[in-house]
Amino acid sequence: MGDEDDVFDVIVMGAGPVGLTAARRAARGGLSVALVEERLAGGECQFYACVPSKALLRPVELAAEVSRMPGLELRGPIDTAAVLARRDETVFDFDDAVLVRLAENYPATLIRGRARLAGPLRVETATRDGGRRSLRARHAVVVATGSDPAVPDVPGLREARPWSNREATSVRQVPERLVVIGGGPVACEMSQALHALGARETTMLVHGDRLLSRMEPFTGELLADSLRKSGIDLRFRRLAQRVERPEPGGPVTVHTDDGQRIEADEILVGIGRDVAVRDIGLETVGLQPHGPIKVDRSMRATGVPGGWLYAVGDVNGRSLLTHMGKYQARVCGDVIAARAKGLPDNRPSMRDIVDPASSPQIIFTDPQIWMVGCTEARARAEGYPVRVVEYDLGAIEGAYLQAEGYTGRAKIVVDEERRVLLGVTFAGPAVVDHLQTATLAVTAQVPLDQLWHVVPAFPTVSEIWVALLEEYGL
Ligand SMILES: Cc1cc2nc3c(=O)[nH]c(=O)nc-3n(C[C@H](O)[C@H](O)[C@H](O)COP(=O)(O)OP(=O)(O)OC[C@H]3O[C@@H](n4cnc5c(N)ncnc54)[C@H](O)[C@@H]3O)c2cc1C
Numbered sequence: 217m218g219d220e221d222d223v224f225d226v227i228v229m230g231a232g233p234v235g236l237t238a239a240r241r242a243a244r245g246g247l248s249v250a251l252v253e254e255r256l257a258g259g260e261c262q263f264y265a266c267v268p269s270k271a272l273l274r275p276v277e278l279a280a281e282v283s284r285m286p287g288l289e290l291r292g293p294i295d296t297a298a299v300l301a302r303r304d305e306t307v308f309d310f311d312d313a314v315l316v317r318l319a320e321n322y323p324a325t326l327i328r329g330r331a332r333l334a335g336p337l338r339v340e341t342a343t344r345d346g347g348r349r350s351l352r353a354r355h356a357v358v359v360a361t362g363s364d365p366a367v368p369d370v371p372g373l374r375e376a377r378p379w380s381n382r383e384a385t386s387v388r389q390v391p392e393r394l395v396v397i398g399g400g401p402v403a404c405e406m407s408q409a410l411h412a413l414g415a416r417e418t419t420m421l422v423h424g425d426r427l428l429s430r431m432e433p434f435t436g437e438l439l440a441d442s443l444r445k446s447g448i449d450l451r452f453r454r455l456a457q458r459v460e461r462p463e464p465g466g467p468v469t470v471h472t473d474d475g476q477r478i479e480a481d482e483i484l485v486g487i488g489r490d491v492a493v494r495d496i497g498l499e500t501v502g503l504q505p506h507g508p509i510k511v512d513r514s515m516r517a518t519g520v521p522g523g524w525l526y527a528v529g530d531v532n533g534r535s536l537l538t539h540m541g542k543y544q545a546r547v548c549g550d551v552i553a554a555r556a557k558g559l560p561d562n563r564p565s566m567r568d569i570v571d572p573a574s575s576p577q578i579i580f581t582d583p584q585i586w587m588v589g590c591t592e593a594r595a596r597a598e599g600y601p602v603r604v605v606e607y608d609l610g611a612i613e614g615a616y617l618q619a620e621g622y623t624g625r626a627k628i629v630v631d632e633e634r635r636v637l638l639g640v641t642f643a644g645p646a647v648v649d650h651l652q653t654a655t656l657a658v659t660a661q662v663p664l665d666q667l668w669h670v671v672p673a674f675p676t677v678s679e680i681w682v683a684l685l686e687e688y689g690l
């Protein structure tokens with residue numbers, strides 16, 4: 217160890233929601249922690265993803281809810297400036313002081329700069345003032361560098377400097393004409409938000425034949441109906457073939473594979489993520505310098521001698537969701553603390569046992585959509601003895617009371633042999649709060665005969681559970 221080294225028990229690279237959580241748990245376990253952050257503590261999630269996107273979507277959803285309630289009327293169109301001002305509040309005007317204070321209270325030492333692995337238990341930090349700081353960890357280094365938006369190889373697209381989620385969520389001037397490439401959560405959520413906030417001509421180019429292709433097909437169908445009804449031009453089985461933007465920041469032309477051209481003011485790409493491993497020194501510890509960092513169930517990177525490297529959140533590619541990353545980080549922080557003190561590291565809470573493909577996920581559009589566990593297609597492909605039940609949510613009195621013309625659907629996928637739920641999917645207004653019940657039932661494998669005794673209150677949407685179980689035959 218050189219004198220110039222700063223020594224901590226644990227060094228966390230990246231202070232997104234996941235790095236912050238790993239640091240908090242390790243500190244709670246009595247370890248000294250350094251957190252190295254290149255941009256803003258809070259990460260993509262707090263400043264350019266989950267938080268601002270929901271701040272933009274909630275007023276849109278609320279306006280839709282008002283329109284479904286006889287006797288209520290909006291006084292006028294949505295006030296975009298007010299919505300953007302509130303968005304700014306939710307992201308603390310792009311200032312991370314609150315998160316920094318939070319980290320300092322764990323306590324953790326926040327170091328501003330770009331971190332790079334430099335051999336076993338070593339991290340080099342290029343600080344903002346152009347300097348370098350060499351850090352050494354006594355016990356562990358946690359990589360929590362997240363992910364970056366992917367851009368497809370379409371001629372002219374990179375040169376056109378398309379928007380990613382970052383520009384879309386931090387929008388100041390909503391473009392009047394918008395082309396969106398993609399049909400996943402980012403494309404759907406941001407199309408709905410930006411269209412309602414002023415992108416009068418919004419066109420979505422979806423290369424598959426449905427939205428939200430990892431979910432039950434009815435979710436994409438209900439969402440497509442809603443987007444179309446709002447005036448979005450939804451084009452399936454369409455790819456952007458070429459993009460032209462002669463003037464930086466000027467109008468953009470998208471040529472599609474059916475020979476059409478679309479003129480727009482902005483183009484937004486939402487086609488997935490690249491894990492953020494570029495130039496973080498993976499090769500200095502014997503790992504390939506690309507792709508997700510493979511981890512075991514304690515979040516320890518596999519293939520690193522000495523077992524001191526961990527990777528949590530988007531960067532390990534298991535489940536690109538904040539809540540799943542934070543779950544991994546709780547496991548990771550606790551495991552590191554236990555191993556550092558020579559304590560048992562195999563308590564049940566110290567392993568990630570959730571199948572990443574079964575993670576609970578919500579799409580915060582109108583209609584709200586969520587799923588947990590398997591889709592029917594996946595359960596069948598995996599050879600389960602499957603039976604499914606679907607039910608019209610609008611037929612539930614509690615739902616009907618939520619809105620006139622309530623449209624929604626619920627589906628359960630049952631393992632017939634064990635009579636437990638393999639997967640649950642809901643789509644409809646005001647359904648998000650039902651996800652946790654389903655997550656509990658799926659994760660704890662509550663038998664249907666037991667679920668029958670979980671009596672939902674009248675008149676709430678929760679009575680869907682009785683309807684689904686009765687439809688099943690109970
Ligand atoms: C538009 C959008 C909406 C989303 N909405 C939701 C949602 O509603 N719910 C949900 O669960 N998930 C949502 N997600 C996914 C969620 O944003 C990610 O899963 C989450 O941000 C992952 O957290 P993380 O800490 O792993 O990474 P990040 O949030 O990406 O944080 C990583 C941090 O590491 C820093 N960093 C990177 N490299 C270095 C380095 N070398 N040195 C120092 N620092 C570094 C970055 O600056 C960043 O601050 C959304 C994603 C998008 C794009």
Ligand SMILES: NC(=O)c1ccc[n+]([C@@H]2O[C@H](COP(=O)([O-])OP(=O)(O)OC[C@H]3O[C@@H](n4cnc5c(N)ncnc54)[C@H](O)[C@@H]3O)[C@@H](O)[C@H]2O)c1
Pocket residue numbers: 368369397398399400401402403405421422423424428429455486487488489535536537577578579580
């Ligand atoms: N509410 C939420 O939880 C939420 C919201 C936004 C994003 N996220 C997460 O962030 C991550 C990124 O989301 P995303 O929507 O960007 O990615 P995604 O991978 O979930 O969906 C990308 C979509 O783009 C399509 N696509 C891929 N390549 C394409 C191409 N070359 N041309 C056109 N279409 C193409 C895919 O078929 C897919 O439908 C996901 O893991 C997602 O779950 C979560």
